[in-house]
Amino acid sequence: MTERQHIMIKGVKEGLVFLLNDQCEFATLLDELQYKLEKTHQQLLTGPLVHVHVKLGARQLSDDDKERIKTVIRSQGNLMVQSIESDAKAEGEQQENAQQLHALTTIVRSGQTVEHDGDLLLIGDVNPGGTLLCTGDIYVLGALRGVAHAGTGGRSDVIIAASLMRPTQLRIADVISRPPEEWMTGDAAMEFAFLNEGRMQIDKITHLFRIRHNPIMFKGV
């Protein structure tokens, strides 16, 4: 067993609080939890039913992993898991990060893939055979000649914009579209793709305000 302590157990009015370290490996945590309950803290296991609150710190866990913690604690008979919580603040921060526009200066060549959680601004081209995957919007300041997939997490309100729209394929959420010939106008105007009632459409970037209107509040002097 490791010398380091990753788990603190505190007694409070409602029962017990398990404070789990958020820096170590999840597997280590499970091992230590099991060890503590079975070997060193057996005094907890005798007596009446005790409610347990588990606090994970900044660690974010899937439902499966939460269930594994519950199983370990429950297996001792008299402990009942009331809640498993992560720091709400950390979660908010992460979401904020994801919402920020991330700028990237590169050229995505054939065989290369750029993945991003949130909105992405690519300054450079996407060549045929290159792929952009993004949970939010995609803006390409350059030529989009490869594949762009916006809203990989399932969001359908996202857009794909490019200075030069010549994609091999566009995907928004789960809608896949091959550019029809009429897109290839050779028009130099920046365009964007969006979903309209589940169908992919292309429009000039100047018309983006029709689907996303953010009125300017600042009046100037």
Next chain:
Amino acid sequence: MGEAIVVTSGKGGVGKTTTSANVGTALALLGKKVCMVDTDIGLRNLDVVMGLENRIIYDLVDVAEGRCRLSQALVKDKRFDELYMLPAAQTKDKDSVTPEQVRDIVLELKKDHDYVIIDCPAGIEQGFRNAIAGADRAIVVTTPENAAVRDADRVIGLLEQTKIPAKLVINRIRQNMMKTGEMLDIDEICQVLAIDLVGIVPDDEKVISAANSGEPTVMNPASRAAIAYRNIARRILGDMVPLMLLDEKAGAFKRFRKFLGIG
């Protein structure tokens, strides 16, 4: 200390070996000491194009495995005193040498040659990794076809990852097809690949006959491809040479007659 240049393309049959042979010979023609290395183990061609097949005694794999000294394996060209070739093995495959071994050999060759031209096999697997191991810079060869440009793009991406600066050669250009738009034009290719162009080579039947006779095209100044390869060599040396005008085929005299209205 010389410089090692790998000639690569991703796709097969675009003219890597032809480019290696001709650029190597052109550099020798300009008075440089050059060694060409064939890394296409198992499918060696460079010796055939150079007409040196019957002089091979040892090869790259022999050197890598220590069966002979490097100097023993070098084949001296029949035309130039300062042009050498290190042939690939024909009976082995790409896995019989490691990138480290190739790098050591190239490093050794750089000591007493001005330029080491490495002929890379097609593909992006072991053979490619071997070929780029010792290279200081790269020449990416492509032809005006979508498939070749796509593969060149992939290779440029891989070269960028290993921090080898690459320049582009567009081979087998047919001016009349480019004019009619049946072939990708030079600007389009350069826009997609976004690297510097080091030369364009017109499609020329003389290249085929020259390769078959084991005499690099570049030796025949009547061939337009030869001039193109010589220009590439001069650009490698740092000269500013303007790109060849492709529709000059009519010739100055003919254009003059046309100007006078009698052509």
